[in-house]
Amino acid sequence: MTSVTDRLTESVLLEILENAFQWFVVVDREANILYINEEYCKFLETTREKAIGMPVEEVIENSRMHEVVQTGEVHIASPHFIKGTYMLANRVPLEVDGEIVGAFGSVMFRDLNDWNNLSSHVRTTMEKIKVGHATENTIFQLQDILGSSDSIRSVKETIQMIAPSDLPVLIQGESGTGKEMFAQSIHYLSNRSDKPFVKVNCAAIPVDFLELELFGSVGSTEHSQRKGRFHQAEGGTLFLDDLGDMPLPLQVELLRVLQEGTIEPIGSQKAIKVNVRIIAAVNQPLKTLMESGKFREDLYYRIHAITLQIPPLRQRMDDFEEITSHFFHGTIAKVGKRNLSIAAETMQYLKEYSWPGNVRELYNVIQAAVYLTNGDVVLPSALPQEVRLKSLYYTSNTQTLQQAVEQLEMNIISETLQAFPSRREAAKLLGLSKSTFYEKLKKYNF
Structure with a gap:
């Protein structure tokens, strides 16, 4: 007696995958997309030809398929923030002879009508964590x-x-x-x-x-x-x-x-x-x-x-880009600025800041920067002043106090001019009058 799988042709299996009440994606060991069904591609505003072979996190917003491949963890009904709302995603590692060779993911909505009808229920659930209770x-x-x-x-x-x-x-x-x-x-x-x-x-x-x-x-x-x-x-x-x-x-x-x-x-x-x-x-x-x-x-x-x-953010900088990307993509989806990106210089400022307010502060800074950006790229000017000024430390024990103060002042002015070539803006940022600022530029040969 033949098994069910023996009797199902490849075309029938593909028909099931394309018309099941879910969106599907399959990735390989490197988290590159091997298969994704057509309805998922339509929702993501891409084509299967473009998606297959691409890293999954570059195609699916806030994807965690790469984590499943790395850790072997199973995610069942996990809230997935995508396109401005929460969906419920399942992610399962695929194993062959005890070795993880990829992962399979599905989302419980098939089309936009299903999404709109059911996501309201998910949002209601997400909002039940209130202050206090x-x-x-x-x-x-x-x-x-x-x-x-x-x-x-x-x-x-x-x-x-x-x-x-x-x-x-x-x-x-x-x-x-x-x-x-x-x-x-x-x-x-x-x-x-x-x-x-x-x-x-x-x-x-x-x-x-x-x-x-x-x-x-x-x-x-x-x-x-x-x-x-x-x-x-x-x-x-x-x-x-x-x-x-x-x-x-x-x-x-x-x-x-x-x-x-x-x-x-x-x-x-x-x-x-x-x-x-x-x-x-x-x-x-x-x-x-x-x-x-x-x-x-x-x-x-x-x-x-x-x-x-719980370690502070400055002690887990290996996670910084992942956390920043999550906050950034969630915010641009929420405010409708999907083509926005972060300039490399901006990211460098973010990485060099000490983050005394930790992850909460980072989230607030990212949100504010998105709202303050008019173009397609988040520039350093969208960041708060304290983030834009890099931390500078006095390390020499051979200088006098006056020499150390002057060295620090010169470094701050140099860093500010690199970020803001406009001298008027640099003076304003440093809280100096125009005349005082130009006196210091002359003093330090800028």
Whole structure:
């Protein structure tokens, strides 16, 4: 008896692929396109002849097929931002004799009508993560965290190991490193993924109201009864952002939750059992706060056993171009400037900046630069002043202070003139009057 595959001719198989209720793409080991169906090409505004053989990331906006080929990770129903909206993509590695030889990807929409009808549902889901509270499925999965540098790979591997447990997790990282994304990734991979993910920003809520917000209240009237965030997170995960700003008395209550699994709402004399996993985030080491008396020692030792250290952007520059490209293409699609590109000089300025605000700052700078660009190329002039001025450091120990100051001043003027040949614009950028600026040009023989 012949199998089904033996009875299907190549033309029949191609007919199935062309008319299935999905868009398909297949890539080889180098993530170059081997096959893509016609409807997908129409949506991407290209032809199959142009697409086949091309690197997939040059044809499909924000594609992660190359990641699947490299890592072997399976992406199921992964949000994929393309042409100004989110779609749901599946990506699966293809293996032969245990070796990855390529990857297969599909998108769940076949044409623009399907896209318009279903993407509204996807957008609704994406918007359910609000400041403070998300009641249904979380949004950010592990594969949504961009980057493949060693530091990020290590964090991802740790998340995969600890996610299935109910142990508390401490996430440390500078402001803007995306700590909430990592917290949501842990929740998504846990057995609590179908329960609420609830966020509380301990620094944003006034101290007098934080206890009520966390633990709720009981009373004889409906007005005096309120469910706290612990109740809202029942069965799921409570994310305590900026934990270091929690007042010491409330730290005692949090310690009781961790040790006994109970809370006492305001106005109640009875402990109530809660089933909540705690994930906390801080932007400065808790040990430093503990040593200065701002954080309880017993709570520190209870919560720090599993600590994820999220590296700042300046320490993961191997990921910089990928993250920048993701933000850039998402923004130009959103604002309708699809032919926009970033000048090489602009990218160089972006790379040399120290990014104290990390990934969040980069995202805001990219967005602003796109909006401030009138032509087809993002030039350095679209960047903020602090990004355009390269960091300069004094390294010599053989100069006097006066010599070092003059050297630094000369370097700053030189860098500014390279970026802005117009002397009037350079003077304005440096905050100098025209006469003072020309005196310095003469002094340093510019």
